[in-house]
Amino acid sequence: MSLYRTELRRLAKRRFTRYMSLLGLLVLAAVVVGVFFTNQKIDxxxxxxxxxxxxxxxxxxxxxxxxxxxxxxxxxxxxxxxxxxxxxxxxxxxxxxxxxxxxxxxLPSTFEFRKTFDETLVPFAAILALVGFVVGASFVGAEWSTGGMMNLLLWRPNRLTVLFNKLAALLTGMLAVTLPAAVLWFAGFWAVATFRGSTEKMTSGAWQSFALTGLRGVALVLVITTIGFALASLGRHTAMALGGVVALMVVGQFGLGILLAMANVRFAEAWLLPTYAIAWMTKKVTLQDYQVCNANYYGECKPATLDITWQQSSVLFSVGVVVILGAALWAMRRRDIS
Structure with missing residues (x-):
C-alpha cells in the first residue's frame, strides 16, 4: 500500500482535522455574511x-x-x-x-468589488494559515506523543521518506480545503457586490491581479502549514509548535515591538513578521518615520519612508522554511526513535 495514500487517509480520518477545517470555513462564511449585512447598494x-x-x-x-x-x-x-x-x-x-x-x-457603506475585494484576501489567507498551522502541528505531533511514529518506522524504516510523505499528504489536504474555499470566497464576495454594492469596472487586468493575490494567499497557507509541521516534528510534540508560535508572537513580536519603540528605532515595523506577511499579500507595505522630515521644493515636510516588498517577504519565508524544515529533517535522521 502506498505510504502517501495511507497518510492522506489518516489525515482525513482525524477528527481534529475535520473540526479545525470546519471551524475555519465557518469563520470565513461568517465574514462573508457579516460584510453582506453591513453594506448596502447605493441607489x-x-x-x-x-x-x-x-x-x-x-x-x-x-x-x-x-x-x-x-x-x-x-x-x-x-x-x-x-x-x-x-x-x-x-x-x-x-x-x-x-x-x-x-x-x-x-452615504452608507457599500461593497465595490474592484476597490475592496483585494483587502478581503488578507483575512482569508490569515484564517486558513492558522488552521493549517494547527492541523499540521497536531498531525505529526500526535504521532510522536502516542507512539504511532515508532510503530510506523518499524513498517517503513526510512525515516525521511516517512516524514516527507506525511508532509506531502498534509499539504495535499490543505490544498483540497484552500482551493475550493478560495473559489467560494470569490463567489461569495461577488454576490455581496452584486446585491450590496457594485461590480462595475472589472477588467481582465483586475481579475488577473486578484488571482495572483489569491495564489500568494494559498502559498502563504502552505508555508505556515509546513512551519507548524516542522516545529512539531522537531519538538516531537504538538505543544512544541503551539508553544513556539505563542512565544514568538508574545515575546518576539510584542516584546520586540515595545523595545524598539522605547529605543526610537527607525522603521520598527520592519523587524516584525506580520509586516512581511502583509507585504507578501499586498505586494508592498510602506513604512513611515515621522521623526525625520524630508522637505520638498514647496516647503512641505514629508516623513521618511521604507518600502517592504513581496520579493523581500518571499526571501524571508523561503529561508525560514528551509531552516526550520531542514532542522526537522536533520533531527529525524540523527536522533533515536524512542
Whole structure:
C-alpha cells in the first residue's frame, strides 16, 4: 500500500482535522455574511439624500463661521483677551466651500468589488494559515506523543521518506480545503457586490491581479502549514509548535515591538513578521518615520519612508522554511526513535 495514500487517509480520518477545517470555513462564511449585512447598494434616492445632508452640513458650517467671525470682531473691538481662541485677523474665519464637503461622506457603506475585494484576501489567507498551522502541528505531533511514529518506522524504516510523505499528504489536504474555499470566497464576495454594492469596472487586468493575490494567499497557507509541521516534528510534540508560535508572537513580536519603540528605532515595523506577511499579500507595505522630515521644493515636510516588498517577504519565508524544515529533517535522521 502506498505510504502517501495511507497518510492522506489518516489525515482525513482525524477528527481534529475535520473540526479545525470546519471551524475555519465557518469563520470565513461568517465574514462573508457579516460584510453582506453591513453594506448596502447605493441607489438614486440615497445619493439625493446624501447631497441634501451635504448641503445642510455646508449651511451649518457657514452659520457657524459667521457667528465665530462676529464673536472674534466683538472680542477684538472690546479688547478682551481671547486666550488663543481667535486669530489675529478675524477675516480668515471662513466656511469651507460646498465642493469641499463630499456627499460620499453621508452615504452608507457599500461593497465595490474592484476597490475592496483585494483587502478581503488578507483575512482569508490569515484564517486558513492558522488552521493549517494547527492541523499540521497536531498531525505529526500526535504521532510522536502516542507512539504511532515508532510503530510506523518499524513498517517503513526510512525515516525521511516517512516524514516527507506525511508532509506531502498534509499539504495535499490543505490544498483540497484552500482551493475550493478560495473559489467560494470569490463567489461569495461577488454576490455581496452584486446585491450590496457594485461590480462595475472589472477588467481582465483586475481579475488577473486578484488571482495572483489569491495564489500568494494559498502559498502563504502552505508555508505556515509546513512551519507548524516542522516545529512539531522537531519538538516531537504538538505543544512544541503551539508553544513556539505563542512565544514568538508574545515575546518576539510584542516584546520586540515595545523595545524598539522605547529605543526610537527607525522603521520598527520592519523587524516584525506580520509586516512581511502583509507585504507578501499586498505586494508592498510602506513604512513611515515621522521623526525625520524630508522637505520638498514647496516647503512641505514629508516623513521618511521604507518600502517592504513581496520579493523581500518571499526571501524571508523561503529561508525560514528551509531552516526550520531542514532542522526537522536533520533531527529525524540523527536522533533515536524512542
Amino acid at each position: 438614486a434616492d440615497q445619493l439625493a439624500r446624501a447631497e441634501r445632508q451635504a448641503d445642510q452640513q455646508h449651511q451649518e458650517q457657514v452659520r457657524w463661521s459667521e457667528q465665530e467671525r462676529v464673536a472674534c470682531e466683538q472680542a477684538k473691538a472690546a479688547g478682551t483677551p481671547n486666550d488663543g481662541r481667535y486669530p489675529d485677523d478675524c477675516s480668515v474665519i471662513t466656511a469651507p466651500t460646498r465642493d469641499q464637503i463630499d456627499a460620499q461622506w453621508f
